[in-house]
Amino acid sequence: MIAIEGLGFSYPDGTRAIDRMSLAIAEGCSLGIVGANGAGKSTLVNHLNGYFLPREGSVSIGGITVNRKNLDRIHKMVGLLFQNPDDQLFMARLYDDVAFGPENLGMHPADIATAVEDALRELNLWELRDKPPAHLSQGQKRFASFAAVLVMKPDVLVMDEPTADLDPKNRRKLINLVNGLGITKITVSHDLDFIWDTCRRVCIMNQGRMVADGPTRDILGNRELLEANSLELPLRLQG
Ligand SMILES: Nc1ncnc2c1ncn2[C@@H]1O[C@H](COP(=O)(O)OP(=O)(O)OP(=O)(O)O)[C@@H](O)[C@H]1O
Ligand SMILES: [Mg+2]
Numbered sequence: 001m002i003a004i005e006g007l008g009f010s011y012p013d014g015t016r017a018i019d020r021m022s023l024a025i026a027e028g029c030s031l032g033i034v035g036a037n038g039a040g041k042s043t044l045v046n047h048l049n050g051y052f053l054p055r056e057g058s059v060s061i062g063g064i065t066v067n068r069k070n071l072d073r074i075h076k077m078v079g080l081l082f083q084n085p086d087d088q089l090f091m092a093r094l095y096d097d098v099a100f101g102p103e104n105l106g107m108h109p110a111d112i113a114t115a116v117e118d119a120l121r122e123l124n125l126w127e128l129r130d131k132p133p134a135h136l137s138q139g140q141k142r143f144a145s146f147a148a149v150l151v152m153k154p155d156v157l158v159m160d161e162p163t164a165d166l167d168p169k170n171r172r173k174l175i176n177l178v179n180g181l182g183i184t185k186i187t188v189s190h191d192l193d194f195i196w197d198t199c200r201r202v203c204i205m206n207q208g209r210m211v212a213d214g215p216t217r218d219i220l221g222n223r224e225l226l227e228a229n230s231l232e233l234p235l236r237l238q239g
Contacts, residue, residue: 101152
């Protein structure tokens with residue numbers, strides 16, 4: 001479903017954030033990407049929906065190369081939940097932020113109204129629909145971003161720190177919601193217990209490279225491997 005080949009990326013100041021990375025992700029896979037602060041996780045996932053266009057190496061989704069020409073098709077397929085909700089929400093009203101994507105796709109207005117209401121209700125945000133996103137709490141913003149992505153019914157869901165700011169009940173709700181989606185999912189998180197609960201495969205990134213890749217239990221249960229990459233065992237394994 002996703003093929004990353006020889007991907008490299010340097011920021012204008014010369015920081016090498018991704019270095020010759022290759023990765024294949026099968027359709028329906030739930031992949032967790034973990035790694036220390038600054039490992040390059042966000043830079044990597046920002047390449048998956050064309051927010052960053054690959055300049056070194058390539059990324060393809062469902063056989064379609066991520067490039068400027070294919071951006072509309074890529075946006076239709078890949079929903080990216082940004083690490084910072086403020087990058088996702090820009091309209092004056094929450095409702096309009098969630099309706100923005102479907103409107104851009106040219107969906108029928110009646111279908112848009114149903115889809116937006118469903119997404120907002122699913123995430124307990126219906127009562128807040130007239131609020132400016134800037135006036136939402138952090139956790140509400142996180143769920144609002146999630147609604148804006150889910151309403152597009154993507155084939156691939158990419159989440160960058162989805163549990164940041166969520167209270168325990170909403171975190172649990174997100175686990176159930178994510179596990180109920182049969183699509184291809186990629187999750188970047190420092191919440192290793194969330195990764196444990198939602199991902200079947202885990203990769204560790206370190207300094208722009210993938211340094212480990214395997215079944216969740218093998219990777220997240222390996223204390224030495226985690227510590228060598230500035231990580232710790234998930235809380236549930238810490239005794
Ligand atoms: N706009 C930028 N300009 C220059 N360097 C940047 C920029 N954004 C990120 N970087 C650098 O690129 C590297 C990778 O950053 P990235 O945000 O991808 O890390 P991350 O793994 O997502 O970290 P975190 O866990 O803190 O979110 C870091 O060294 C960071 O300082
Ligand atoms: Mg990040």
